[in-house]
Amino acid sequence: KQEVTQIPAALSVPEGENLVLNCSFTDSAIYNLQWFRQDPGKGLTSLLLIQSSQREQTSGRLNASLDKSSGRSTLYIAASQPGDSATYLCAVYFNQAGTALIFGKGTTLSVSS
Amino acid sequence: GAGVSQTPSNKVTEKGKYVELRCDPISGHTALYWYRQSLGQGPEFLIYFQGTGAADDSGLPNDRFFAVRPEGSVSTLKIQRTERGDSAVYLCASSETSYADTQYFGPGTRLTVL
Numbered sequence: 413k414q415e416v417t418q419i420p421a422a423l424s425v426p427e428g429e430n431l432v433l434n435c436s437f438t439d440s441a442i443y444n445l446q447w448f449r450q451d452p453g454k455g456l457t458s459l460l461l462i463q464s465s466q467r468e469q470t471s472g473r474l475n476a477s478l479d480k481s482s483g484r485s486t487l488y489i490a491a492s493q494p495g496d497s498a499t500y501l502c503a504v505y506f507n508q509a510g511t512a513l514i515f516g517k518g519t520t521l522s523v524s525s
Numbered sequence: 526g527a528g529v530s531q532t533p534s535n536k537v538t539e540k541g542k543y544v545e546l547r548c549d550p551i552s553g554h555t556a557l558y559w560y561r562q563s564l565g566q567g568p569e570f571l572i573y574f575q576g577t578g579a580a581d582d583s584g585l586p587n588d589r590f591f592a593v594r595p596e597g598s599v600s601t602l603k604i605q606r607t608e609r610g611d612s613a614v615y616l617c618a619s620s621e622t623s624y625a626d627t628q629y630f631g632p633g634t635r636l637t638v639l
Contacts, residue, residue, distance in 0.1 A: 455632040456616070457630075461627045463625075503628075505625035507625075511581065512558050512560075512570040513558075513628060
C-alpha cells in the first residue's frame with residue numbers, strides 16, 4: 413500500500429530556530445513530491461514541488477530535499493518566525509500521470525515569540 | 526490571477542438530505558481533483574477529472590457520491606442521502622496538466638450533517 417508518514421505530529425520551537433520536518437513514503441519509485449502549508453480552518457497553500465529528478469528545491473527560507481532511495485523528504489525552515497506556525501503537509505505522486513496526491517497527516521508547527 | 530474558489534464555504538444539512546458542492550478551478554487548468562479532509566488527517570482523494578471526464582473515481586466511498594465537470598471547468602460534487610459520517614471539509618484542487626503537476630487548492634467547503 414502506498415503511504416506517506418510525517419513525524420513528528422507536532423513540534424514547538426522558539427522564534428529564530430532552524431528546524432526540519434520529516435516525510436517518508438513507502439515506494440521509492442515516486443514521481444513528484446509537494447509540500448503544503450495549512451492554516452487552521454483554511455485550505456492548503458503550495459510551498460514547493462520537487463520533481464523526481466531533483467534533489468533539492470528552495471523558496472526563500474524554505475528548502476526541501478528529496479532522497480528517493482531512502483524514501484524520505486525533508487522540509488528545512490530557516491530562522492523560524494511566529495507566522496510560520498501552521499500544519500505542514502507532505503504529499504506524493506506515486507505515478508506520473510492520471511493520479512492524485514497521497515498525503516501524510518501533517519506536522520503541526522508552533523513557533524513562540 | 527484568481528485562485529481556486531469553492532462554494533459554499535459552510536454547509537449544514539440534515540441526515541438524508543442531498544447536497545451539492547461547487548468548485549471553480551484556475552482558468553485554463555485541465556486537471557481537477559476533489560479531496561476530503563477529516564479533523565487531524567491529511568486530505569484523502571475522492572475523484573480526479575482530466576477535462577470533462579472522470580479519469581479516476583476510485584476514491585469515492587460509495588455510490589451516494591457523484592461528481593461532474595460538464596464543460597471542463599466548473600465541477601460539482603453531489604452527495605445523496607447524506608450521513609453523519611460524511612461530515613468533513615471537502616477540498617478542490619486544480620493543476621495545469623495531469624502529469625504530476627503542482628496542485629492549487631481552494632479554501633474548502635465544511636460540510637456538517639446533523
